[in-house]
Amino acid sequence: MIIDLVNLKFSYAEQPSSCVIDIPSWSLSAGEHTLIHGSSGSGKSTLLNILNGLLSVDSGHVKVLDQRIDEMTNRQRDTFRANNIGYVFQQFNLIPYLDAIDNIQLANYFSKAVSQSSLSKEIKTLLQSLNIPEKDWKKPVRTLSIGQQQRIAIARALINKPTLIIADEPTSSLDQENSDAFMKLLMALVNKHEITLLFVSHDVSLSHYFSRIELLSDINHAGNLHAN
Template sequence: MTIELKHVRYSYPDTPDKLVLDINHWTVAAGEQIFVHGPSGGGKSTLLNLLSGILQADTGEVSVLGQRLDIINGRQRDRFRADHIGYIFQQFNLIPYLDAIDNIQLAHQFASKKTLSSLKADIKSLLSSFYIDPTDWHKPVAKLSIGQQQRIAIARAIINKPELLIADEPTSSLDQSNRDNFMSELMAMVAKYNTTLIFVSHDLSLAKHFNRIDGLAEINSAGADH
């Protein structure tokens, strides 16, 4: 089992009496690709931050790839995330003055299990597969289009071939053409590496790409509060 949550509760520190997440039991098997949907402010990003160890649950068990994230410290969670989890952020989180190759290489530097032998070739292959022109590989990413930045963020998330890939509203800034290409390439990549994918969005038109669709309100008892 890639993910198992048991009796997980979480409230923001400044509003401790208001539950954001209250999940009795939720599991994700290895290799599953799951579409999780729900309205803005419903706790989707909070769930992803718990699964990646950015946040720690107030109570309950958060098991990811056999590791209990609720009982290890912040530094250990950071190391676990770097080694095992790819994360596509809604706001990209790219370093604006670095070029595409350097941004992607950063993810490699934070992980401890990879070798450098074919890294540059892998990066260039990914950039090509996401239709980033070679003339743009060495430009500061701040000078590239939003669509290009989004695809570079995807490449960075999967360069280490993570066992678990988390995507937080990753198509929100893409036009129809780029969105279709993004979904096609993303699903091909996770299939190639048998990666478990948790894909969160409020855009239900994307659900057609997934075999499993979970509404956050169905697994989160606190959802009614939002």
């Protein structure tokens, strides 16, 4: 199992009485490409933060890659996240004043998954496979187009050879054409590297890329209670 959640409960410290996440049981097995569909405010970001270890749960088990991340120390979680989880956001995926190569190197800096000697070669290969023209590699990423930035974000997510990629609405700031190109590229890469993909989006039109589609409201009972 890549992700295994049991009796997960979470509420923010500011509002301890209102439970944001309440997942009795949910899991994701290796190689699965799953689309979680949920509207904003349904606890989407909270769930993702629990999975990447930035938030600690109140009760329940959080197993990611068969490791209990709810039992890890903060430092262990930071390293675990850097080593095993690739992340792609809707926007602000990259440090805007660094160039593409530096951004990817920075992600590698926290994990050391790839040895320094092969790193620059590794980065080159990735950028080439993501169709980033070589002249743009040394430009601050803020000067590049959003489409290019999102592709560099994929490279950043892939550099540490993660087992799991979490994508949080990565296409919602792209137009239809770029969005399709992005999805094709992402799916091709996760297939090639046999990476499990957890994709969160409110865009139902992306459904055809995924083998498994879930509604967040089905998984997270807290949202239902709250809505009712």
